[in-house]
Amino acid sequence: MNPEIERRRTFAIISHPDAGKTTLTEKFLLFGGQIQVAGAVKSNKIRKTATSDWMEIEKQRGISVSTSVMEFDYKDYKVNILDTPGHQDFAEDTFRTLTAVDSCIIVVDGAKGVETQTRKLMEVCRMRNTPVIIFVNKMDREGRDPFDLLDELEQELQIGVRPLSWPINQGVKFKGVYNIYENELNLFTPDKQRVTEKVSVDVNSGYLDECIGAQDAKQLRDDLELVAGVYPEFDVETYRAAEVAPVFFGSALNNFGVQELLDCFVKIAPSPRPTKAEERDVNPDEPKFSGFIFKITANIDPNHRSCIAFCKVCSGKFVRNQPYLHVRNGKTIRFSSPTQFMAQRKSTIDEAWAGDIVGLPDNGVFKIGDTLTEGEKIHFRGLPSFSPELFKYIENDDPMKAKQLEKGINQLMDEGVAQLFVNQFNGRKIIGTVGQLQFEVIQYRLENEYNAKCRWEPVHLYKACWIESGDEAELENFKKRKYQYMAKDREGRDVFLADSGYVLQMAQEDFKNIKFHFTSEF
Numbered sequence: 292m293n294p295e296i297e298r299r300r301t302f303a304i305i306s307h308p309d310a311g312k313t314t315l316t317e318k319f320l321l322f323g324g325q326i327q328v329a330g331a332v333k334s335n336k337i338r339k340t341a342t343s344d345w346m347e348i349e350k351q352r353g354i355s356v357s358t359s360v361m362e363f364d365y366k367d368y369k370v371n372i373l374d375t376p377g378h379q380d381f382a383e384d385t386f387r388t389l390t391a392v393d394s395c396i397i398v399v400d401g402a403k404g405v406e407t408q409t410r411k412l413m414e415v416c417r418m419r420n421t422p423v424i425i426f427v428n429k430m431d432r433e434g435r436d437p438f439d440l441l442d443e444l445e446q447e448l449q450i451g452v453r454p455l456s457w458p459i460n461q462g463v464k465f466k467g468v469y470n471i472y473e474n475e476l477n478l479f480t481p482d483k484q485r486v487t488e489k490v491s492v493d494v495n496s497g498y499l500d501e502c503i504g505a506q507d508a509k510q511l512r513d514d515l516e517l518v519a520g521v522y523p524e525f526d527v528e529t530y531r532a533a534e535v536a537p538v539f540f541g542s543a544l545n546n547f548g549v550q551e552l553l554d555c556f557v558k559i560a561p562s563p564r565p566t567k568a569e570e571r572d573v574n575p576d577e578p579k580f581s582g583f584i585f586k587i588t589a590n591i592d593p594n595h596r597s598c599i600a601f602c603k604v605c606s607g608k609f610v611r612n613q614p615y616l617h618v619r620n621g622k623t624i625r626f627s628s629p630t631q632f633m634a635q636r637k638s639t640i641d642e643a644w645a646g647d648i649v650g651l652p653d654n655g656v657f658k659i660g661d662t663l664t665e666g667e668k669i670h671f672r673g674l675p676s677f678s679p680e681l682f683k684y685i686e687n688d689d690p691m692k693a694k695q696l697e698k699g700i701n702q703l704m705d706e707g708v709a710q711l712f713v714n715q716f717n718g719r720k721i722i723g724t725v726g727q728l729q730f731e732v733i734q735y736r737l738e739n740e741y742n743a744k745c746r747w748e749p750v751h752l753y754k755a756c757w758i759e760s761g762d763e764a765e766l767e768n769f770k771k772r773k774y775q776y777m778a779k780d781r782e783g784r785d786v787f788l789a790d791s792g793y794v795l796q797m798a799q800e801d802f803k804n805i806k807f808h809f810t811s812e813f
């Protein structure tokens with residue numbers, strides 16, 4: 292593989308809110324020399340109290356624009372960290388970002404273990420065969436027994452685990468981490484909250500007893516023996532095949548266990564992987580450029596209403612001012628000011644390689660999932676829409692602004708802010724979201740960016756699912772029977788709006804030849 296591509300590591304750090312994703316990201320940036328002091332990168336997470344405070348959300352969204360991608364060189368590697376929104380209501384955004392990464396680091400709170408969002412994110416990783424490394428954080432707090440935690444990770448996340456570091460005590464007695472991968476001991480002094488010593492030590496030597504005391508030394512030896520007995524030898528290929536997740540322990544806040552994680556990560560994490568297109572698999576080191584749009588972020592400043600479309604380069608080299616084919620609309624576009632992102636800065640670039648993320652100024656030509664190439668008509672797959680959880684009718688609240696409303700809704704849906712379904716029975720528009728906050732975002736942005744007013748009206752729905760069948764007659768029969776509950780999504784696909792779990796279950800039983808999908812990519 293081209294060494295430029297080979298050295299790229301494009302990944303996301305994901306977690307249930309509050310597990311320590313922001314803190315860990317920041318520590319990585321410190322090691323990468325992108326920031327000089329901790330605390331420089333603001334959390335883009337929207338605090339619970341902020342649900343009603345729109346300006347706060349706007350401010351934070353602004354911050355999240357500049358930290359959407361963080362790039363830096365570390366040792367011989369080029370690291371691209373893709374940020375994901377911390378708030379659960381924007382989970383869909385996170386799922387889409389995961390389509391642009393080659394691997395993930397999952398942060399788990401050592402005291403809380405696997406939480407709901409961790410489970411969902413892992414599901415997405417599993418769907419895409421994305422290799423994951425798990426970082427068990429907050430070891431400086433009283434937590435759970437590491438072996439119990441490993442069992443929980445394995446069961447709840449349905450993946451084999453292999454510890455590559457091991458904690459010596461935890462909470463106030465936390466003394467450090469034994470780096471299994473490098474056979475090193477890293478000692479930790481809680482009151483100084485920093486790494487004090489890093490020693491290479493043979494676990495069987497008396498020096499270990501000197502370092503951490505006889506009792507803890509014995510415990511560590513016993514633990515390591517058990518680890519070696521229970522878990523198979525670490526094999527990088529099983530990790531890259533997404534069968535086994537290496538596990539590290541540490542404390543991101545105290546910068547402990549972080550460098551070990553980063554050092555091992557760059558060594559074992561995969562370089563850019565092939566991307567599936569409808570027509571064929573596209574290899575990163577193919578000479579010709581191709582890429583897809585996985586995220587669109589609107590500029591929140593109403594005076595500069597431009598958007599940035601984030602393009603993942605899937606193959607070859609992206610070059611500034613080169614003509615590229617926008618496959619969906621068949622037009623050729625040149626980009627005179629593509630950008631890359633470095634923590635809080637962004638700068639214009641001349642080229643980018645497979646694995647990189649390029650920011651393209653967008654005045655409404657892009658939709659999530661669009662493909663760019665040097666001319667070949669391929670379509671990248673793998674941007675799933677999940678069945679939303681909340682539904683509301685969207686109504687025009689200002690008859691003079693119907694056009695603006697239409698345009699606003701369409702563009703926001705192109706950006707992937709939420710999903711739109713049109714009920715085929717009454718023609719009414721239904722917006723489906725993952726969380727309440729998205730409705731607020733839509734209403735606010737329609738008003739501020741499109742000068743249109745909308746109103747929400749309740750609609751009682753349980754699930755929207757995409758239906759398909761090889762049996763045309765049964766499909767027609769179903770649509771006729773359920774005509775009040777049939778809708779079309781923006782691609783014109785048939786969607787069944789079930790108003791209760793019972794109705795959905797009955798439908799599944801009565802119409803055995805129809806497939807009910809809960810994600811739109813099938």
Ligand code: G4P
Nearest residue numbers: 306308309310311312313314377428429432542543544545
């Ligand atoms: P998130 O992005 O995953 O939502 O989590 P974030 O990094 O914001 O961390 C959530 C909270 O957990 C923060 O405290 C952070 O300081 C704390 N934290 C992160 N890593 C560790 C760790 O290793 N040990 C301990 N004890 N705490 C840790 P906060 O009070 O919510 O926020 P802040 O006011 O400190 O920013």
